[in-house]
Amino acid sequence: MSTSPMQVSEARRFQQLRGHLSYLKLNHAAEALNRVLDQARTERMSLTAALERLLEIEAEATEARKLAARERFACLPEPWTLADFAAQPGVDEKLIRALATLRFLDDAFNVLFVGPPGVGKTMLSVALGRAAVDAGHRVCFTTATELAAKCHKAALEGRWKTCMRFFAGPKLLIIDELGYLPLPEDGASALFQVINQRYLKSSTILTTNAGIADWAGAFGDATVAAAMLDRLLHRAAVARIDGPSYRLRGHQNQADAMRKGVNARVS
Structure with a gap:
C-alpha cells in the first residue's frame, strides 16, 4: 500500500513540530504531542484547545519540577501540614488561622513559638513552611545548633559572606529548637547576624522552649539576646503554646489501649 504525498507531508510536519518542541526544551509537550493530536481527532478539539492542552502539560511538568526543587531546598523534616495539628488548650487558633494565610510573609513578619517540649511548636512551624513551599516561596528549615555549626565552619573556610547570603535568601527561614542546647559564643553571634540580615526583609519562624525573659541566660550574653529580640x-x-506533650499523650493513649486489652482478656 503506497503512502500519499499528503500523508508524507503530515508525517514530516509532525516530526518537525516535535523537533521544534524539543529544541525549545518543551520535552513533556514533545512526548505528549502524539497523544494530544489523537485526542484532538477523537474529540474534535479545536486547534486552540489542542494547543492549550499541550502547553498545559508542559506547564504542569514545569511546576512539579519547581515544587520538587523547593522541597529539596526547604529540608523540612516531616511532611506535616496544618491539618495534622490537633489544637492544644493554650493555642490561639485565631492566630494560627491568620498565619495560615501566609500574609505575614508579604509583610516580613516573624513568628515565635514558645513553649515546653512536645507541644507542637516544630509541627506548626513545619506545617507553615509546607504551606509556603506549596505557595511558591523559598523556605529553609534548620535547627539553631545546625545554623551555628554551619556558620562556624563557613567562617573557618573563608565563606562567611556566602553563608550569610544563603540564610538571608529564603522568603521564610525556620530556626527550630533554640535554647534546647547551649550555643557557643560565636554561635550566638552568628544567629544574631542571620536575624539582622533578614530584619525587615524576610520572615523568620523561631521555636524555643526558653521564655523571652530567659533569653539572656540561654545565650550567655545579655547584649546579644537583647539585640536579637x-x-x-x-x-x-x-x-x-501550653498543654500536654504530643509524645506523652500518644504514649498514654497506647498504654490505656493495652490496659483495656489486658482487662478484656482477663474478664
Whole structure:
C-alpha cells in the first residue's frame, strides 16, 4: 500500500513540530504531542484547545519540577501540614488561622513559638513552611545548633559572606529548637547576624522552649539576646503554646489501649 504525498507531508510536519518542541526544551509537550493530536481527532478539539492542552502539560511538568526543587531546598523534616495539628488548650487558633494565610510573609513578619517540649511548636512551624513551599516561596528549615555549626565552619573556610547570603535568601527561614542546647559564643553571634540580615526583609519562624525573659541566660550574653529580640519582636507574632506533650499523650493513649486489652482478656 503506497503512502500519499499528503500523508508524507503530515508525517514530516509532525516530526518537525516535535523537533521544534524539543529544541525549545518543551520535552513533556514533545512526548505528549502524539497523544494530544489523537485526542484532538477523537474529540474534535479545536486547534486552540489542542494547543492549550499541550502547553498545559508542559506547564504542569514545569511546576512539579519547581515544587520538587523547593522541597529539596526547604529540608523540612516531616511532611506535616496544618491539618495534622490537633489544637492544644493554650493555642490561639485565631492566630494560627491568620498565619495560615501566609500574609505575614508579604509583610516580613516573624513568628515565635514558645513553649515546653512536645507541644507542637516544630509541627506548626513545619506545617507553615509546607504551606509556603506549596505557595511558591523559598523556605529553609534548620535547627539553631545546625545554623551555628554551619556558620562556624563557613567562617573557618573563608565563606562567611556566602553563608550569610544563603540564610538571608529564603522568603521564610525556620530556626527550630533554640535554647534546647547551649550555643557557643560565636554561635550566638552568628544567629544574631542571620536575624539582622533578614530584619525587615524576610520572615523568620523561631521555636524555643526558653521564655523571652530567659533569653539572656540561654545565650550567655545579655547584649546579644537583647539585640536579637529587638529585631525579632519589632514585627512579630508570639504564640505561647501550653498543654500536654504530643509524645506523652500518644504514649498514654497506647498504654490505656493495652490496659483495656489486658482487662478484656482477663474478664
